[in-house]
Amino acid sequence: MNRPLLEITGLSKHFGGLRAVDGVSFDIRRGEILGLLGPNGAGKTVCFNLISGVYKPTAGQISFDGQRTDGLAPHVIAGLGIGRTFQIVKPFAHLTVLENVLAARGIAHYRHLPKIWSSWKTSAERREALSLLERVGLSELADRLAGLLPLGNLRRLEIARALAVARTLLLLDESFSGLRHEEITQIEALIRSIRADGLTVLLIEHNMRVAMGLCDRLIVLDHGRKLAEGRPAEVRASEAVIEAYLGRKGSAHAA
Amino acid sequence: MALFLEQLLNGLATGSIYALVTLGLALVYGIMRILHVAHAAVYTIGAYVGLLFFNLTGSLLLAVLGSMAVCALVGVAIERFVYFPLLKYPPFVPLIASIAILLSVEELCRLIAGPQILTFNAKLPFPDFHLSGVTVTSTITAVYCITAAVLLLLWFITTKTELGLAMRAASQDMAVADAMGINSHLIVSVTFVIGSAIAAVAGILVGIYFNQVYPTMGAIPAYKTLALIVVGGLGSVPGAVVASLLLGMAETLLIGYANIPLPRDALAFIAMIGVLMWRSQGLLGSR
Numbered sequence: 210m211n212r213p214l215l216e217i218t219g220l221s222k223h224f225g226g227l228r229a230v231d232g233v234s235f236d237i238r239r240g241e242i243l244g245l246l247g248p249n250g251a252g253k254t255v256c257f258n259l260i261s262g263v264y265k266p267t268a269g270q271i272s273f274d275g276q277r278t279d280g281l282a283p284h285v286i287a288g289l290g291i292g293r294t295f296q297i298v299k300p301f302a303h304l305t306v307l308e309n310v311l312a313a314r315g316i317a318h319y320r321h322l323p324k325i326w327s328s329w330k331t332s333a334e335r336r337e338a339l340s341l342l343e344r345v346g347l348s349e350l351a352d353r354l355a356g357l358l359p360l361g362n363l364r365r366l367e368i369a370r371a372l373a374v375a376r377t378l379l380l381l382d383e384s385f386s387g388l389r390h391e392e393i394t395q396i397e398a399l400i401r402s403i404r405a406d407g408l409t410v411l412l413i414e415h416n417m418r419v420a421m422g423l424c425d426r427l428i429v430l431d432h433g434r435k436l437a438e439g440r441p442a443e444v445r446a447s448e449a450v451i452e453a454y455l456g457r458k459g460s461a462h463a464a
Numbered sequence: 465m466a467l468f469l470e471q472l473l474n475g476l477a478t479g480s481i482y483a484l485v486t487l488g489l490a491l492v493y494g495i496m497r498i499l500h501v502a503h504a505a506v507y508t509i510g511a512y513v514g515l516l517f518f519n520l521t522g523s524l525l526l527a528v529l530g531s532m533a534v535c536a537l538v539g540v541a542i543e544r545f546v547y548f549p550l551l552k553y554p555p556f557v558p559l560i561a562s563i564a565i566l567l568s569v570e571e572l573c574r575l576i577a578g579p580q581i582l583t584f585n586a587k588l589p590f591p592d593f594h595l596s597g598v599t600v601t602s603t604i605t606a607v608y609c610i611t612a613a614v615l616l617l618l619w620f621i622t623t624k625t626e627l628g629l630a631m632r633a634a635s636q637d638m639a640v641a642d643a644m645g646i647n648s649h650l651i652v653s654v655t656f657v658i659g660s661a662i663a664a665v666a667g668i669l670v671g672i673y674f675n676q677v678y679p680t681m682g683a684i685p686a687y688k689t690l691a692l693i694v695v696g697g698l699g700s701v702p703g704a705v706v707a708s709l710l711l712g713m714a715e716t717l718l719i720g721y722a723n724i725p726l727p728r729d730a731l732a733f734i735a736m737i738g739v740l741m742w743r744s745q746g747l748l749g750s751r
Contacts, residue, residue, distance in 0.1 A: 299640045301633050312633040313644035330654035
């Protein structure tokens with residue numbers, strides 16, 4: 210089982226003349242926390258959308274566990290066990306917190322014709338959804354309308370919802386942005402525990418310090434191309450990264 | 465007093481029928497944000513196909529089931545072949561297409577079945593009621609029972625089942641629902657199946673209630689249901705039902721009591737204008 214979980218080869222996505230992602234290749238190894246870094250507009254979220262099937266690549270391949278997934282519909286990719294969050298939180302605002310997770314937990318059934326008469330309130334499904342909420346620390350708020358939660362709780366809800374889908378790979382799009390320091394620490398611990406359970410995590414992160422501390426490896430993108438790849442220490446030392454992303458050498462140490 | 469009560473009960477029956485037709489429109493708007501004017505065409509087809517099957521088989525049950533099946537197919541065809549390809553354009557584009565479908569279906573019915581009014585002589589298997597001078601005919605009893613059953617079933621599906629949860633999730637954000645493994649497009653089709661099957665029932669009920677089936681029977685419902693989903697709150701199914709019931713009763717009482725030279729069909733639009741001015745999100749809509 211040494212084959213990488215996700216293999217990305219020569220991936221490109223062009224919007225008209227804009228090369229949002231341009232010939233990027235990298236692997237995600239099983240059980241690692243891989244960080245995707247880069248300045249605004251570097252193509253990180255486009256990469257996510259390509260992996261989760263929102264966009265079809267202009268060129269290149271994505272293989273998940275040996276199976277080509279580029280060109281598959283988003284719900285099919287989710288069905289393979291790839292769960293994701295969104296940079297701008299997108300809860301189902303008119304559903305309760307629990308229903309948000311249950312909607313994602315229905316994954317096993319949605320692939321077939323919907324089981325009209327199976328009640329989603331049945332105990333097993335509900336228990337699993339509640340345990341996910343407990344894990345992210347939202348079980349007390351299970352019956353609240355999701356739209357009424359503050360940002361920090363919404364980020365947790367998105368992680369719970371993505372976990373309901375993610376049997377193997379969890380994609381986190383800036384799960385720390387807009388959060389307070391304590392909240393960041395809690396979510397860092399949560400992500401580590403998720404990895405400890407055997408999941409693989411790919412995360413987009415803006416906050417260098419968080420990314421360096423949390424990730425096993427980092428990929429740095431700039432203008433749609435891969436600028437650097439390696440362990441946090443290697444990336445931090447890379448001249449190209451320092452220039453493109455961190456500014457000049459002096460400020461790199463400050464960050 | 466008896467007369468007033470009878471008027472009220474008639475009005476409630478009219479409102480129930482409005483509710484049955486408006487449901488499909490509210491469901492479709494809720495999930496696709498399209499004003500599905502062609503829903504009235506589905507309703508017309510429902511009445512014609514129901515009448516055809518009834519005349520062929522003599523069984524009202526077969527007529528209803530057959531008509532529901534045909535309308536479900538028509539509804540899904542409209543969604544797959546007309547609305548879905550047009551979703552990338554501004555909302556007025558699918559709206560124009562929808563109006564075109566309504567007009568085409570009217571003309572098709574005229575060509576196939578003729579312009580004359582056909583009669584729908586079926587006896588609904590429901591009892592008459594006589595209570596202290598008030599008569600509730602079997603047709604009205606049928607309208608009540610069927611509407612109640614449809615609403616109950618719809619409530620059960622949307623709040624108690626996995627399908628309903630997927631429908632509610634997809635109606636809030638299809639892209640996110642997709643990322644959660646919900647096949648949103650399938651859910652949209654299922655919504656059209658449900659709405660269109662209910663429209664078939666409504667078409668047959670109206671055909672029997674007024675003993676009339678004719679090509680342009682969908683014209684007035686087409687715009688009246690539009691007004692009703694605005695009054696109820698765009699996308700709100702309970703709002704659409706409440707607005708329909710209120711309008712049915714208001715129209716009937718207005719004709720029965722007020723001697724206003726106002727065509728009854730104008731009332732829906734006066735209500736719509738009022739709601740837009742005073743409570744633009746509609747009776748039960750959210751902002």
